[in-house]
Amino acid sequence: xxxxxxxxxxxxxxxxxxxxxxxxxxxxxxxxxxxxxxxxxxxxxxxxxxxxxxxxxxxxxxxxxxxxxxxxxxxxxxxxxxxxxxxxxxxxxxxxxxxxxxxxxxxxxxxxxxxxxxxxxxxxxxxxxxxxxxxxxxxxxxxxxxxxxxxxxxxxxxxxxxxxxxxxxxxxxxxxxxxxxxxxxxxxxxxxxxxxxxxxxxxxxxxxxxxxxxxxxxxxxxxxxxxxxxxxxxxxxxxxxxxxxxxxxxxxxxxxxxxxxxxxxxxxxxxxxxxxxxxxxxxxxxxxxxxxxxxxxxxxxxxxxxxxxxxxxxxxxxxxxxxxxxxxxxxxxxxxxxxxxxxxxxxxxxxxxxxxxxxxxxxxxxxxxxxxxxxxxxxxxxxxxxxxxxxxxxxxxxxxxxxxxxxxxxxxxxxxxxxxxxxxxxxxxxxxxxxxxxxxxxxxxxxxxxxxxxxxxxxxxxxxxxxxxxxxxxxxxxxxxxxxxxxxxxxxxxxxxxxxxxxxxxxxxxxxxxxxxxxxxxxxxxxxxxxxxxxxxxxxxxxxxxxxxxxxxxxxxxxxxxxxxxxxxxxxxxxxxxxxxxxxxxxxxxxxxxxxxxxxxxxxxxxxxxxxxxxxxxxxxxxxxxxxxxxxxxxxxxxxxxxxxxxxxxxxxxxxxxxxxxxxxxxxxxxxxxxxxxxxxxxxxxxxxxxxxxxxxxxxxxxxxxxxxxxxxxxxxxxxxxxxxxxxxxxxxxxxxxxxx
Numbered sequence: 162x163x164x165x166x167x168x169x170x171x172x173x174x175x176x177x178x179x180x181x182x183x184x185x186x187x188x189x190x191x192x193x194x195x196x197x198x199x200x201x202x203x204x205x206x207x208x209x210x211x212x213x214x215x216x217x218x219x220x221x222x223x224x225x226x227x228x229x230x231x232x233x234x235x236x237x238x239x240x241x242x243x244x245x246x247x248x249x250x251x252x253x254x255x256x257x258x259x260x261x262x263x264x265x266x267x268x269x270x271x272x273x274x275x276x277x278x279x280x281x282x283x284x285x286x287x288x289x290x291x292x293x294x295x296x297x298x299x300x301x302x303x304x305x306x307x308x309x310x311x312x313x314x315x316x317x318x319x320x321x322x323x324x325x326x327x328x329x330x331x332x333x334x335x336x337x338x339x340x341x342x343x344x345x346x347x348x349x350x351x352x353x354x355x356x357x358x359x360x361x362x363x364x365x366x367x368x369x370x371x372x373x374x375x376x377x378x379x380x381x382x383x384x385x386x387x388x389x390x391x392x393x394x395x396x397x398x399x400x401x402x403x404x405x406x407x408x409x410x411x412x413x414x415x416x417x418x419x420x421x422x423x424x425x426x427x428x429x430x431x432x433x434x435x436x437x438x439x440x441x442x443x444x445x446x447x448x449x450x451x452x453x454x455x456x457x458x459x460x461x462x463x464x465x466x467x468x469x470x471x472x473x474x475x476x477x478x479x480x481x482x483x484x485x486x487x488x489x490x491x492x493x494x495x496x497x498x499x500x501x502x503x504x505x506x507x508x509x510x511x512x513x514x515x516x517x518x519x520x521x522x523x524x525x526x527x528x529x530x531x532x533x534x535x536x537x538x539x540x541x542x543x544x545x546x547x548x549x550x551x552x553x554x555x556x557x558x559x560x561x562x563x564x565x566x567x568x569x570x571x572x573x574x575x576x577x578x579x580x581x582x583x584x585x586x587x588x589x590x591x592x593x594x595x596x597x598x599x600x601x602x603x604x605x606x607x608x609x610x611x612x613x614x615x616x617x618x619x620x621x622x623x624x625x626x627x628x629x630x631x632x633x634x635x636x637x638x639x640x641x642x643x644x645x646x647x648x649x650x651x652x653x654x655x656x657x658x659x660x661x662x663x664x665x666x667x668x669x670x671x672x673x674x675x676x677x678x679x680x681x682x683x684x685x686x687x688x689x690x691x692x693x694x695x696x697x698x699x700x701x702x703x704x705x706x707x708x709x710x711x712x713x714x715x716x717x718x719x720x721x722x723x724x725x726x727x728x729x730x731x732x733x734x735x736x737x738x739x740x741x742x743x744x745x746x747x748x749x750x751x752x753x754x755x756x757x758x759x760x761x762x763x764x765x766x767x768x769x770x771x772x773x774x775x776x777x778x779x780x781x782x783x784x785x786x787x788x789x790x791x792x793x794x795x796x797x798x799x800x801x802x803x804x805x806x807x808x809x810x811x812x813x814x815x816x817x818x819x820x821x822x823x824x825x826x827x828x829x830x831x832x833x834x835x836x837x838x839x840x841x842x843x844x845x846x847x848x849x850x851x852x853x854x855x856x857x858x859x860x861x862x863x864x865x866x867x868x869x870x871x872x873x874x875x876x877x878x879x880x881x882x883x884x885x886x887x888x889x890x891x892x893x894x895x896x897x898x899x900x901x902x
Contacts, residue, residue, distance in 0.1 A: 162200035165263070168314055168329055169201035173261035176336035178546040179329055180255075182266045182307060184274075185318030187243040190267040191216055193318050194239055201263060203237045209257070211250050212241020212267070224250035230257040231416055234539055239265040245280040246300065248554060248607035255550045256386055260540030270317065271308075275301035285616040287658025288646050294617035298585045299610065306553040312545030336541055349374065350400040353431045357396060357424075362534040363389045369532045370397035373475045374404065376496035379527035383504050384534035387547075390501045391417075393534075394477050395424030397499070401475055402449040402456035403434055409459055409473035409495070411466035413483040415443065418460055421479060422447065425458055463748075467491035477501070485720070485748040486518050493525050554607040558596035561629040563690035569626040571699040578707075579621040581614045593630040594623060601633075601686035618658055619683075622707075624700050632696045634685040634704060640713070642675035650675060661716045664738060664753055665769060674769075677713035677761045680704070701732045705756065713762035720749035726795035729754050735801040737769035739777070741784035750788055752796060766801065774804040774842060778834050781863045790856035793863065797841040804842055806835040806898070817895050820888035830865065836894050837862045845897040854890040861887055 168179040181197060183190040195217050198208060208219040209230060215221050216239050222229050227250035230238070238254040240246075251266075258264050268274050275297040282295040307313055314329030344355040345368040358364040362384075370393065372378040384390040398408045398421060412418040426447055429436050439446040446459040461470060467488050469476070476492055478484065481500040492498055500522075522529055536542060551557045560566075584591040595613065599605040612619060613635070624632040639659045642650070650656045650666045661681055665674035682704075687697045705715060717734060719725055726736075734754035743750055757763040777785075781793065808816065812832035818824035819833070826833055837858040840850065850858070853875070860871045861883075872883035 162196050164314055164316065164325060164328060165197035165201045169203065169261075169263055171330055171333065172263065174335045175333040175543075176260040176541040177312065177333060177544040178255075178258050178260060178262055178264065178540055180264045180266060180307075180313040180546055180549070181329065182268060182271070182313065182315045183318055184268045184271045184315065186269075187214075187241075187267070189318045189320075190243070191241065193316070193323065194265050194267055197263075197265065198237060198239075201237075203263065207236035208239065209235050209237075209254075210239040210241065211254055212239065213244055214241065216241075227253040228416070230254065233257055234259040236262045237265065238262075239267065241267045243267060243269060247281050248299065248611045252550060252554050252556070252607045255546060258546070260544070264546065266307075271304050271315065274304060281611070282615070284657065285612060287616075287618050288656055289641055289643065290617040296581055296615045296617070298581050298614040302585060302614065303553055306549060310545060310549040310552070313549060331545060333543065350397070351403075351432055354396050354400055354428060357428060357431070358393075359389060359538045360534075360536040362536045363393050363538065366390065366393040366532045366534055367396050369530050370394070370499055371400075372528075372530055373397065373497040373499055374401060374406070376474075377527055378497045379493070379522065379525065379529045380499040381522065381529065381531045382499065382501040382534065383532070384501070385537075386503050387537050387539050388534040389538040390503075390534055391420040391479060392424045392538075394479065394499065394501050395421040396428055398458050398475075398477060399425040399428040399432070399449075402447065402458050403429065403432060405450065405454060405456045406474040407457055407459075407471065408475045408477065409461060409466060409469070410477045410479065411461050411463050411492070412479035413463065415445065415460055415462075417480045418477075419443065421477065422458065422460070463488050467748075469495055475499070481518075485744075486521065487748045489518050490521055493521075493527065498527070555592060555595050555610050556607070558592045558599060560596045560600065560688050561593050561631075563688070565629045566626045566631045566688050567690050569624075569631045569688075569691045569694070569696065571695050574624040574626050574631060574696065574699070576700070576703040577623045577625055579623055581621075584621070585614060590628075590630070594621060594633050597630055597633045597686045597688065598635055598684050600689070601684040620680075622700065622704055624696055624703075630688070631691055632685070632687045632700045634700055635683040636680045636704070637683050638712075639679050639681050639716070640675055641678040647672060647675040660718055661753060661755075664718070665765075669738065669769065669772065671768070674765065677759070677765050679712050679714040679716050679755075679762070680708050682715070682717045697728070698732050705733070705758075709758050713757065713759040714765060715756040715758060716754065718751055718753045720744055721752040721792050721796060722749065723789075723791040723795040726752060726792070726799055730795070730799040732756070734799070735766060735770060736796050736799040737766060737773055739773075739780075739785065739788075739796050741780060750785065750792065754799065770800055770802040773800060774802050774838065778838055778863065781859075782865045786864045786866070788864075790859040791852075793859045794841060794852075794855050797838070800842045802842055804835070804839050806832070806839045808832050808835065813895075816891060820892040822888075826862070826884075826887065830862065833862050833891060836891070836898070839898075840894050845894075849893055849897045850890055854886070854893075857883075857886055858890055 168181060172179045183193050191214055205217045205219045210216045210219050210221040211224045211227055224245055224247040230253050235257050238258055240251055240254045255264050269277055278292050283292050285295050286292045311331050312329055315326040317324040317326055342358055342364050349371045355364055366382050369380050382390050401408050410418050422444060426436055429449055434449050437448040438444040449456045463484055474496055476495040476498040478492055478500045480502060482502040618638045620636045622634045623630050640662050646656060650663060651672050662675040665671045685697060717729055733756045736752060737755050738753040740751040755766045757766040815824045816832050857875055860866050868880045872880045877883040
């Protein structure tokens with residue numbers, strides 16, 4: 162209790178946070194946590210417990226619901242890790258603690274903790290692996306960081322009392338009083354806006370957002386978590402709505418934008434504006450000002466926001482890194498738009514925005530302003546707990562600096578098999594590897610670090626230049642499932658991991674798809690300084706060489722884009738499936754591709770390639786009727802099959818009559834579809850049709866879009882001209898196949 166009081170007092174004086182680890186048996190550590198909170202003077206109403214048992218009368222959630230803390234600040238958070246330690250929950254808990262607050266971590270004895278297995282470990286043991294094969298490396302590293310970092314107290318709680326193993330006290334200087342910020346020169350927003358800013362970074366971000374009042378502007382705000390970017394967006398949105406503008410806000414979930422609405426409403430009150438909520442709690446619309454002259458701030462889910470409903474004047478996109486490039490591009494159609502995103506955050510360090518979207522942003526018609534926010538708002542710059550959390554969870558992991566790898570070529574690099582033990586022993590190697598994997602995915606969380614270090618089904622392969630990682634692939638072993646598991650999967654039961662066998666079994670009704678064993682490429686990334694040199698392909702070549710005799714197939718599943726489909730096709734992978742619904746986050750249809758390595762793998766791939774050709778024609782006129790033509794072209798071009806058009810003599814006469822106008826496509830489109838499908842999967846001759854002609858066949862023949870729509874989309878001056886173009890493409894196909902009776 163004395164230590165808890167001392168930690169709390171020191172944290173308050175320095176405007177920093179402290180961590181108190183109570184290690185021992187569950188009941189005793191929970192009792193001591195309650196005593197520590199009481200002794201430190203933290204009210205129960207300002208404390209949240211993440212765990213299975215109550216502590217005092219505090220708010221409590223299961224660790225699975227740690228996201229309830231996102232966007233909130235607490236004086237204390239208790240993480241009860243006796244039954245389970247979820248890395249995401251730990252990161253979220255630390256991020257929710259305010260300056261002057263405490264994070265309490267309840268654990269088994271630290272020397273035993275890495276070797277114990279809990280429910281989170283069970284989630285890493287996907288079939289056919291079991292929990293005993295989970296390594297425990299993540300917790301071993303976590304304990305090492307706890308022992309090594311400042312600001313973390315460790316108390317061993319035993320039957321015969323407590324032992325303070327490290328005090329966590331750092332004797333920091335007292336916090337400096339906050340100086341009033343000078344407002345920016347010639348501000349357009351109300352003066353009270355800048356009085357509400359907590360740091361110069363936040364002031365500068367709000368000042369940059371003033372540009373949104375004029376059409377043709379885009380503002381990008383990047384920040385680590387806890388820097389006040391959502392608050393800055395809220396302050397700006399309030400001013401814009403006060404000026405009568407319609408402000409549309411979107412984010413992956415409403416809770417991500419909750420702080421924006423809170424700050425906007427508070428500032429509008431300060432400005433004396435009348436504000437009407439659409440609901441008492443968690444409003445999704447704030448109407449500002451008198452009727453007829455009102456502005457508003459409203460929230461829409463990304464799936465609807467991309468259509469820019471009711472033609473907003475300004476769009477704010479919060480946590481933009483978690484949205485697909487496709488959706489972000491659609492939002493650029495707004496008159497003015499702001500993108501705010503977390504660079505390193507407890508809820509995920511997604512870099513898809515930076516990696517995939519920045520080029521599009523640079524090429525757009527908007528004038529773009531970029532702002533970075535680095536100064537924390539809720540605690541002091543020198544806060545040791547942030548330093549610990551960033552290291553323990555690798556929230557700031559980055560690839561090597563470009564100068565170290567700029568000379569890398571396929572001939573100069575070394576192929577490496579990186580075990581979790583290798584990564585645990587070499588912090589630089591771990592940081593570079595994880596940093597590249599972060600770049601490969603729109604969202605990477607602390608849980609992914611635990612999977613990387615502990616999951617028995619995952620392996621890492623890399624190319625290195627002078628010891629530095631230039632390309633990395635994360636692989637998951639799938640298949641080799643026993644009969645009971647396969648039957649459960651076939652009947653619709655959930656089987657963790659094994660994504661490709663699951664899709665082929667449950668959706669495509671192949672009861673034996675889980676028998677062959679494969680390696681699925683979960684993520685692959687190449688350092689930005691050496692892209693387009695063939696290093697990604699070189700890495701896949703080395704992986705193929707290594708696993709050729711050990712597995713039946715190599716596979717991959719991803720959000721389908723023409724570029725990615727072409728990349729995987731060039732590396733020997735062939736399409737066996739295209740999903741019939743878009744991914745909620747990426748907004749793209751997902752492709753599954755296989756590269757068979759054995760007779761069993763080739764039989765599996767051939768079976769599903771044939772089934773794909775049999776069903777895709779009907780699917781393109783239904784669930785995939787809105788798929789982009791270039792995605793369809795690239796998907797079909799990567800199918801390893803030769804579908805037979807199987808046209809009767811009468812159908813060939815029908816097809817041959819289209820160019821002259823003797824036949825009408827709409828009276829019997831089936832033979833035209835079979836002929837177009839054959840060409841797009843296995844063309845009779847190279848260059849027979851142009852890319853534009855193939856897009857036309859996809860839109861009109863395969864997807865059966867209305868003539869007027871196709872003519873408009875494809876840029877034809879009339880439906881008649883569009884029909885002639887279809888006739889010309891069909892005439893070419895008829896000639897090159899040389900099948901006329």
